[in-house]
Amino acid sequence: IQLDGLLSRIEVLTSQPTRLDEAVVRHSRLSGAKHEDLEKVLLGIFSQVLAELAQTLTHLPDEKPLALLLEVESGLSPGQWRPAWQRAWNASGIRQSAVPVEGQGLVALDQWLDQRIDDQALLLVVALQFALLQPEGKAEAAVGLLLGNRLTQTTLPPIAYLHRPEQARAPTPEALMYATRQALDWVPLDAQSIEQIWRAGTAAQYQTAISTVLAEVPMPVKHNQGLIDLDALLGHPGTTSPWLAIAAATQAIQRSAGPQFIFSGDSAVDAGLWSTVLVPVLPLSTKES
Structure with a gap:
């Protein structure tokens, strides 16, 4: 996120060709060459998100557990986007193992607070919206967050x-x-x-x-x-x-x-x-x- 642009209310929503059929509709897109292979674009997006998270995770011991909430909304099937995710994860250098978490959005976070309040695991959230079938008025976006529990997490200073x-x-x-x-x-x-x-x-x-x-x-x-x-x-x-x-x-x-x-x-x-x-x-x- 370019925070300065958001704080200045700079609008990036614009009419441009879509990724899947090149129809011109009003939407915003993540960076990537116009005709670049979609899996290559995805690999770059996932790699960038994980690279930033990996820098923080280097301060944690290898055995520190991670719970992974991975949310992807796309016109691509899981069979198309999962290989890019797996390649990016394998190349990220993240040493900790991650166990998937069921659910989505803040419902999953609310359940985490209810059921795992004393959990030693950090909650790693990676969310992506990309190459939608109906992108008009929508945004492509990729986000990575690392959430810790105040009762159990003492290694990393909170932001x-x-x-x-x-x-x-x-x-x-x-x-x-x-x-x-x-x-x-x-x-x-x-x-x-x-x-x-x-x-x-x-x-x-x-x-x-x-x-x-x-x-x-x-x-x-x-x-x-x-x-x-x-x-x-x-x-x-x-x-x-x-x-x-x-x-x-x-x-x-x-x-x-x-x-x-x-x-x-x-x-x-x-x-x-x-x-x-x-x-x-x-x-x-x-x-x-």
Whole structure:
């Protein structure tokens, strides 16, 4: 992610040929030559994501367990994209073994918090949206995240704290209001402390609900000045939506930004939006006071 571009609201959603049939539609694409073999492009994308994660994983012992949540949304079949993934993984230099995790999106993360709160494993998330059959208005995106448990992970210094997400159970302002307030309560955090709001994968039907929540919950966001809409800038990120927003918010915190709030959906239009809070890691002197 080019964070400066996102913070400056630079739109990359544009009319261009699609990968699969070269029809010209409005969407955003990951880099790669126009007529380059798709498996070669995929190999490069997976390799870049894993190379960045491998740098962090070098600080962990070989026997440290990893749980892998791999999410791919594509017009390519698993038989077409899995060989590229396996080649990239084998060449990544990651020494730790990874055990696949079932589920997808923030549902999987929520289950992880419920069922594996004392787990020694790190949760490695790799999400990709690429070469869609119907790419209009959508974004190609690739994301890699490494999530640790505050109760068990002490080897790697955290960049930010991601708190339990909360899902709205209906596409209504009332349901989203409840989820928003509950997400803030999990921290706990006063809504006025939120510095930046992100939207990703939010269907048009949720526009009214989000606007209602932002009008009533006292986050310091007036006329959307503090809100970054990834759907509008990049296109709908699909299965990568929550992870893309989390990665962007984490990068903002790396640059000394304050608490971040995320509204995110996924590829299922009818699925309720998630509310998620990320906060900076406090200095030790602050924690002890």
